[in-house]
Amino acid sequence: xxxxxxxxxxxLTGCKTDKQEQTATWFGGEIINPKDDYVLLTKxxxxxxxxxxxxxxxxxxxxxxxxxxxxxxxxKEYQLVYIEPGDSIMLRVNxxxxxxxxxxxxxxxxxxxxxxxxFLHNEKEQKLMPSFYQKSPEEFSASLDSMRTIRLEVxxxxxxxxxxxxxFNTVAQASIDFDYYSKKELYPFAHYGSNHLENINSLPADxxxxxxxxxxxxxxxxxxxxxxxxxxxxxxxxxxxxxxxxARFDRTSPEHTKAKLQLIDSVITHDSLKNNLLxxxxxxxxxxxxxxxxxxxxxxLFLDKNSSGKQQKEMKMLQSACDKMIPGNPLPNxxxxxxxxxxxxLHSLINRPTVLFFWSAGSSSHNKRIxxxxxxxxxxxxxxxxxxxxxxxxxxxxxKTMALRTFNEKTEYRFNDASTAERALxxxxxxxxxxxxxxxxxxxxxxxxxxxxxxxxxxxxxxRTPFQ
Numbered sequence: 093x094x095x096x097x098x099x100x101x102x103x104l105t106g107c108k109t110d111k112q113e114q115t116a117t118w119f120g121g122e123i124i125n126p127k128d129d130y131v132l133l134t135k136x137x138x139x140x141x142x143x144x145x146x147x148x149x150x151x152x153x154x155x156x157x158x159x160x161x162x163x164x165x166x167x168k169e170y171q172l173v174y175i176e177p178g179d180s181i182m183l184r185v186n187x188x189x190x191x192x193x194x195x196x197x198x199x200x201x202x203x204x205x206x207x208x209x210x211f212l213h214n215e216k217e218q219k220l221m222p223s224f225y226q227k228s229p230e231e232f233s234a235s236l237d238s239m240r241t242i243r244l245e246v247x248x249x250x251x252x253x254x255x256x257x258x259x260f261n262t263v264a265q266a267s268i269d270f271d272y273y274s275k276k277e278l279y280p281f282a283h284y285g286s287n288h289l290e291n292i293n294s295l296p297a298d299x300x301x302x303x304x305x306x307x308x309x310x311x312x313x314x315x316x317x318x319x320x321x322x323x324x325x326x327x328x329x330x331x332x333x334x335x336x337x338x339a340r341f342d343r344t345s346p347e348h349t350k351a352k353l354q355l356i357d358s359v360i361t362h363d364s365l366k367n368n369l370l371x372x373x374x375x376x377x378x379x380x381x382x383x384x385x386x387x388x389x390x391x392x393l394f395l396d397k398n399s400s401g402k403q404q405k406e407m408k409m410l411q412s413a414c415d416k417m418i419p420g421n422p423l424p425n426x427x428x429x430x431x432x433x434x435x436x437x438l439h440s441l442i443n444r445p446t447v448l449f450f451w452s453a454g455s456s457s458h459n460k461r462i463x464x465x466x467x468x469x470x471x472x473x474x475x476x477x478x479x480x481x482x483x484x485x486x487x488x489x490x491x492k493t494m495a496l497r498t499f500n501e502k503t504e505y506r507f508n509d510a511s512t513a514e515r516a517l518x519x520x521x522x523x524x525x526x527x528x529x530x531x532x533x534x535x536x537x538x539x540x541x542x543x544x545x546x547x548x549x550x551x552x553x554x555x556r557t558p559f560q
Contacts, residue, residue: 119175120152121183123167124193132166135159136315136364160259162316171211172316173204174260191215203260206250210243210267221275225282229295232279236272243268262312270318273302277325281341289332289341309361314368323360327369331355346386349377350393357397367400374398374407378414379520380538387414413518417537423528424516427508431494431501433487435508439532445553446477448526449541450519453484453493458522463499465541473550476527482506483514527553 123131126149133140133153140163143151160176165183169190173181179200186193191212196204217239224235247264250256256264276299280292303326313319331351332341342348352373360366374394381387391411398404416424426438449466451459466478480503484490490506493499507513517526518538527536527549536549 117155117158117175117177118152118180118198119155119163119165119173120150120181121185123149123151124184124186125188127168127187130167132164134164134166135161137368160257161312162263172207174200174207174263176200176257176259202254203256203264206264207267210264214267214271222282224275225279229279229283229299232283233276233296233299236275240268240272259312263316266313266316267318270316270322273306274318274322274325276300276302277322277329280329290336292329292333292336308359309365311362314362314365320365323365323369324372327352327355327359344377344380346377346381346383346390349373349390353390353393353397363399367398367403370394370398371400371403371407375410378407378411379518381414382419382537384415384418387411387418409515410518413516416516417518417534419534419537421534423526423532423534426513426516428481428505429487429508430505431491436505441479441505442477442528442530442532444477444530445475445535446479446528446530447541447550448479448481448528450481450483450522450524452482452522453486453489455522459493460497462523462541463497469541469547469550472547473554475554476550478503480504481513483510483519485510529553 119133120143123145126145129145131143131145131151133143141153143153145151155175158175158177161174162172163175164170164172167185168187171185171191171194173183173196175181180198181196181200181204182198183194183196183204185195191208194208196208224232227235247268250264251261280289280295284291306322306326308323310319328343328348331348334351334355335347353370356366356369356373360369371394374390377390378387381390388411391407394407395404398407413424423438423442427435428438428441429435447466447469449462451462453459463480466480470476470478480499482490482493482504484493484506487506494501494504513519520538521540523540523542525536525539525541525546526534527539528534535553539546539549
């Protein structure tokens with residue numbers, strides 16, 4: 093059973109209020125230590141409006157018309173807010189401790205304080221899961237059932253205390269159910285490991301009975317993170333069972349990607365959710381692919397099943413860029429700028445085996461960390477040049493950051509046109525590195541400079557290449 097002592101109590105404060113006639117619905121608040129001068133408000137991944145902060149770092153937005161439900165507010169980080177007609181919701185958040193500092197006040201605040209409390213509780217609960225995943229399937233299910241029962245009791249007490257709408261009740265219930273379901277889907281991967289997933293066939297017959305209750309095309313929840321996370325875990329799990337006797341589990345393998353695209357097409361009934369899942373699955377494969385033939389096959393499969401013209405256009409550009417970045421191809425040339433503001437082409441910098449890594453002045457902790465890692469690797473693998481390239485367009489800001497950090501100007505450049513370079517080199521992650529040989533030919537197109545496999549890749553090249 094789940095240890096009750098480890099549950100942090102939820103603070104359910106306030107009292108019921110009578111519904112009053114409201115002429116407007118408002119959302120606003122205060123951003124402490126702002127990182128921008130605006131807040132983005134979105135619904136179902138679509139921008140509703142850009143709301144600018146005033147001189148006191150407050151913002152306020154009035155809805156002329158409102159579709160009730162979940163909205164996202166974004167200020168570098170993001171969180172969800174549930175808004176209904178007549179609400180006047182004010183938040184207060186400190187960007188230095190975003191989720192933990194977030195609190196709501198005003199009409200409509202109680203339901204949102206409940207949701208953020210549950211979110212934080214779920215984050216704490218995740219720390220317990222490694223030990224839970226070691227339990228037998230029967231013990232694991234019993235523990236999850238206990239956890240779920242406690243959450244449902246908390247939700248029921250909340251609904252007894254407050255007047256809640258059916259829409260909110262659906263979201264609150266989903267936050268419990270789909271967190272529970274996700275843990276069930278993740279269990280075999282955590283318990284057996286990716287090398288022994290054949291044991292998935294030995295799970296109790298009713299282990300996944302809950303799948304029959306899930307709506308795989310819920311129009312109200314399709315962008316809600318607990319629901320979306322469950323759907324992706326379910327798809328990975330079931331996709332694997334279609335080829336499990338032929339290959340080990342690998343989310344980025346062509347076998348898995350093709351099986352997952354087929355499953356998405358056959359199971360997911362909501363068009364936007366289906367398109368988004370097809371897009372995300374194909375994108376992940378193309379970015380990591382080292383095989384041109386499989387990439388083109390999966391791209392064609394995506395086009396056959398995706399009905400979004402916008403996503404098809406974006407995927408066409410991505411596929412073209414990824415095709416050029418397949419190992420064995422020459423690195424796509426880009427223009428870079430030196431510290432004395434001279435423009436050079438990237439190919440002219442490559443005279444030896446080289447690692448390219450990327451950074452931005454806007455992320456202080458990251459640029460410090462990645463240069464420290466590069467310095468360590470440079471000392472350990474002197475056969476390679478390590479070149480840092482900034483995506484910053486402001487030349488003076490770039491120079492000031494390098495001077496502050498005492499970066500070596502001889503190995504630092506910035507892109508002349510960052511947006512073009514990012515697309516051409518498929519810079520999908522701040523930790524991405526590209527390894528190329530002395531001729532400028534790609535060895536590794538998408539490695540992680542902090543990853544456990546990075547040094548293996550460097551050594552692999554050195555061991556097969558004679559050096560004078």
